[in-house]
Amino acid sequence: MTDTIDDLYDYEVLRGENQATMFVVSVQRPTLVLGGSQSRDVVDAGRAVSMPLRRRRGGGGLVLLQPDDLWIDWWIPANDPRWSGDVRRSSLQTGRWWHDVLAPLVGGVVTVHEGPLVGELAHRVVCFAGRGPGEVFVDDRKAVGLTQWRVREGIFLSTVLHAKGSEAVLGLLAEIPRGLGDALDHHTTVSLGIDDLESLAATLAERSGPWSVRQLILTD
Numbered sequence: 001m002t003d004t005i006d007d008l009y010d011y012e013v014l015r016g017e018n019q020a021t022m023f024v025v026s027v028q029r030p031t032l033v034l035g036g037s038q039s040r041d042v043v044d045a046g047r048a049v050s051m052p053l054r055r056r057r058g059g060g061g062l063v064l065l066q067p068d069d070l071w072i073d074w075w076i077p078a079n080d081p082r083w084s085g086d087v088r089r090s091s092l093q094t095g096r097w098w099h100d101v102l103a104p105l106v107g108g109v110v111t112v113h114e115g116p117l118v119g120e121l122a123h124r125v126v127c128f129a130g131r132g133p134g135e136v137f138v139d140d141r142k143a144v145g146l147t148q149w150r151v152r153e154g155i156f157l158s159t160v161l162h163a164k165g166s167e168a169v170l171g172l173l174a175e176i177p178r179g180l181g182d183a184l185d186h187h188t189t190v191s192l193g194i195d196d197l198e199s200l201a202a203t204l205a206e207r208s209g210p211w212s213v214r215q216l217i218l219t220d
Contacts, residue, residue: 005040008033008056008218015153020080022211023073024201027052027065027218032172035060035127036149042125044174051172054218056158058149060127064172065218068163070189070197072204074211077154082208084155091134091146094157097208098136098144101200106192108139122177128166129183143187163189 031052032043040053042062065071074094076083084090095112103110112134119130128145131137136144149156166184170176194200205213 005034005053005055008054009156011057011149011156014075014156015151017075017154018077018079019212020077020082020210021075022205022209022213023075023216024213025071025073025216025218026069027067027071029067030168031065031218032169033063033065035062035147038062038125042174043172048172056147056149058147058156058158060132060145060147061125061129062169062173063127063145063160064166064169065160066163068189068197070161070163070194070200072159072201074157074159074208075154076157078152080154087148087150088133090148090150090155090157091132093134094146094148094159095134095136095144097204098159098161100207101203102136102138102143102192105194105200106138106143110143111137111140113137119183120177120179123180123183125173125177126166126169126180126184128162128186129180138187138192141185141187143192145186161189161192161194162186 031054032048034055036057099110099112113131117132123129128142134146144159144161146159170181205211
């Protein structure tokens with residue numbers, strides 16, 4: 001792990017984007033992503049010495065991204081009709097896009113968390129350990145995590161449906177809060193029986209669009 005922490009995106013370029021854009025993103029190898037206000041001290045540098053470390057803008061905690069995750073982000077410029085000045089409304093809108101696509105595909109009850117942020121404060125070191133507005137659950141077990149970053153030019157909404165459980169992130173933390181392992185239990189593409197990620201992403205684009213859709217691969 002190097003001394004510098006690169007941003008997940010070139011956010012200044014993103015702020016100049018006038019077109020509503022959906023990003024379908026993948027990583028070449030496991031990558032740790034810090035929340036916007038997190039210190040790198042939450043990570044055990046010795047255990048994560050060879051792993052890329054990035055920082056995203058916006059709230060939330062640490063996320064371990066894996067190559068087979070379904071990682072979907074949206075940039076909504078301020079002149080787009082889907083833009084809203086209401087933080088909660090923007091999150092719920094995004095969660096409902098996911099809900100409408102997942103509900104016909106999975107065998108459980110799909111819901112969108114409409115309440116406030118829920119979960120122990122100490123557990124928020126990792127993003128998937130709580131419940132936030134707009135996050136998607138199947139049979140009351142988290143499936144899709146969500147964060148957002150807001151600037152005057154627009155809103156950037158980031159979502160992920162993991163391919164694997166998040167147990168591996170526990171071994172990369174400098175300190176593991178009591179109960180965090182249980183709080184991190186969540187659905188994956190495997191547990192939901194989803195194997196055609198390309199079709200799911202295409203359906204998301206169609207149901208929530210129109211968008212300019214971009215495929216990105218995050219390299220070291």
